[in-house]
Amino acid sequence: MQWTTRDEQTVYGNRWFQVNLADVELPDGRHLDHFVIRLRPVAVATVVNPANEVLLLWRHRFITDSWGWELAAGVVEDGEGIDVAAARELEEETGWRPGPLRHLMSVEPSNGLTDARHHIYWSEEGTYIGHPEDDFESSRREWVSLKLVPDMIARGEVPAANMAAALLLLHHLRLG
Numbered sequence: 001m002q003w004t005t006r007d008e009q010t011v012y013g014n015r016w017f018q019v020n021l022a023d024v025e026l027p028d029g030r031h032l033d034h035f036v037i038r039l040r041p042v043a044v045a046t047v048v049n050p051a052n053e054v055l056l057l058w059r060h061r062f063i064t065d066s067w068g069w070e071l072a073a074g075v076v077e078d079g080e081g082i083d084v085a086a087a088r089e090l091e092e093e094t095g096w097r098p099g100p101l102r103h104l105m106s107v108e109p110s111n112g113l114t115d116a117r118h119h120i121y122w123s124e125e126g127t128y129i130g131h132p133e134d135d136f137e138s139s140r141r142e143w144v145s146l147k148l149v150p151d152m153i154a155r156g157e158v159p160a161a162n163m164a165a166a167l168l169l170l171h172h173l174r175l176g
Helices: 082-094 146-154 161-175
Strands: 004-013 017-025 031-039 042-047 053-061 066-070 072-075 096-098 102-107 118-123 126-128 140-145
Touching: 004 031, 042 053, 042 082, 042 096, 042 161, 053 082, 053 146, 066 161, 072 082, 082 096, 082 118, 102 161, 118 161, 140 146, 146 161
Parallel strands: 042 118
Antiparallel strands: 004 017, 017 031, 042 072, 053 066, 053 140, 096 126, 102 118
């Protein structure tokens, strides 16, 4: 049941993504054209403090015109380690520098259309270094109890699937 890519051509590309058109052969020999969006890896990070509170950002996403809680995230720059990018994004977006990061999970948020991989890290310690450099990323940053996470997700307050999965795993690991 494996599909085979016979050819793939870039239709549009920039430094953030490429839109490609693939000639895909199905197991029965038929071919179909399938669009593929190629994306750079995304690094995500947060801190969970000793009170089992997780550092979150409250932000608006203009594409879906929705508000929700998220973890700090951004693309991995060329030549940058994923964990280094995760720490950088956390610091830039929250003003908190994480302690040693631990890999939590890697997910493919939309693998029927994109090759996006989101790599999520967390730390049990962080140091506040000042107002976030990228404060335009969110309207506020807060420590939120992991106990509240399942209900927040059920109410739709964490709309991004990758963020919901990460928060539920942290909830399980810390409060399990």
